[in-house]
Amino acid sequence: MLSGLTIRGRCLLAAGVAAGICALVLDERDLLRVSAFVIALPLLALALSGQVRFGVSARRVIDPPRVEVGSRADVQLHISSSGRFPADGLVLEDGTPHALGGRPRFRLPIVPRHGGQVLTYPVVPALRGIHHIGPLRTWIGDPFGLAQFERELAGRSRMVATPQVVELAGLPAGSGLGTGEDGTARLRAGHGEDDAMVRQYRQGDDIRRVHWKSTARRDELMVRVEERPWHGGVTVLLDRRSAAHRGNGAHNSVEWAISAVASICLHLAQHGQQVRLVTEDGHPLTRNIGGDDGGRDEALLDSLAAVRPSPQRDLECSRDPGDGHELIAVLGETTTAAVAELTKLRPQETRSIAVLLAVRSWNGDGAGNDVDDAARRLRAAGWTVVVADGPRTPITEVWRELCGQTKAGDTAGMMQ
Structure with missing residues (x-):
């Protein structure tokens, strides 16, 4: 009831009570009148303040x-x-x-x-x-x-x-990701002018979409289909296990991983790729990032903004984490068992890329031999691997090294 009184009001009320007790003990009526006034003043202020209309x-x-x-x-x-x-x-x-x-x-x-x-x-x-x-x-x-x-x-x-998004340059060479600046062209390989996807003209179609070669060949008005065929796309895996990361606050290695994943997903989407983002347990955060819909980019960033570290300790894959598509995995501390989980269900002919974080560097320790061992085992399984040495390692540098490794790998494969 008296919680609305300030320190001044409480002191005045206590003084009035003390004065009243003294007045009763000393039988001083004038002091009793003063004490009654002192007690009534904070109580009256409390009542009026509580009833005032606040506009x-x-x-x-x-x-x-x-x-x-x-x-x-x-x-x-x-x-x-x-x-x-x-x-x-x-x-x-x-x-x-x-x-x-x-x-x-x-x-x-x-x-x-x-x-x-x-x-x-x-x-x-x-x-x-x-x-x-x-x-x-x-x-x-x-x-x-x-x-x-x-x-x-x-x-x-x-x-x-x-999360912070950095601008990346180039694309990993080979397969559906294309080669450097020609990646988008390679995606369209085999879908030339004569093989364009067309359908019959419908009321309301833009006349600029008319495919004149097909119209002349079929003797009826045909229009291009704007939707590009599905090429399988790319799956990006975010390892958010708290046990696999080090560091505190904004300098945690998981924040570096989230920023890298956001940059990679948006970069691939800008180059026409269909991107699927999943976590270490196979749960999809977003599907089909890419295209002209900027709302999908916002959905990706909102999903990554809300991501929290997972209590899961080990990587457990009940199926191929890339779902048969090309895979880019941004991984924290990766054990031998985790490497086995990642590689056991991956098709050998499908492109697999891993960005390994030397998470001990986020605590100021050395990178350790665990990262080198995991990288060696993944490379032996046919993966392309790049190691992020610490929190000061730019994401752009890691991506540049990854593009360089894939280009070198493709060149070696052609020479053989």
Whole structure:
């Protein structure tokens, strides 16, 4: 009941009670009157503050609501007054999580009834994830500072901090991934002008899609089918096992792996590949990334923003992790048993690529022999392997080395 009293109000109430006890002991009626007044004052302030009508409202706008880790977003607080008189002396505090910085605090001398006021503060997410900003709170008190009540002006707002995406260059050589800048052309190999996919003209089709050779050959109007044939695509595997990674916070090796996976998936999608993203347990995070639909890219980044480390300790594959397609696996600490799980169900003729993280380097230790042993075993099984030596290793450098290894491998295969 008395929780709304401030320290000043509690001290005044305690003083009044003490004065009243002394007045009763000493039989001093004047002191008793003073004590009654001192006791009544904070209680009256408490009652009036609790019953006052508060005519202030607020709404929050985050621009943009989705931002990359380390980038800036602006939070706008639109404060308006709906009461008869202007609200003054407000203290506002927005509940910003620690990963977005400290809690911003504002003191408003006055909030005009018409037009309101806009407060803006920046947030720079230090950690990937789904963050919730809010609630926005203020405190209402009496002029004497004896009582104070907390009021919520706005609830929580969702903000997505996506993993960092770096721009990659080139494509791994050979197979469905193409060779360097000619990858897209190789995907279309065998589907020339004469073999274009066509169908009969339908009402509403764009006349620019008419395939004149097929029209002349069949003596009826034929149009191109824009959908490209399915080439099997690429499966990207993210190893998110907490036991397979090292480091703390934003410098954890799993964050490096997530950033690498995001960069690889978007890079392949921009080059016309159909990409499927799965985790170490075979669970798909997203399907069919790619094409002209930018919403799929956003879905990929949202999925990776929400990824949490898995308690699973070992890699266990009940089926081929690539589902028969080409596979790019970004792996944490990989044991001999894990290598066996990855390779036992993979077809020998299907392209398999692994990016191995020397996770001990994320703790400041040496890379160790485990990474070299895992890389040797994967290469023996026909995999292309690149090792990321530590947190300072650029993703672009790893990708460049991977493209170089596949090109060298294809050249050697042609010479044989």
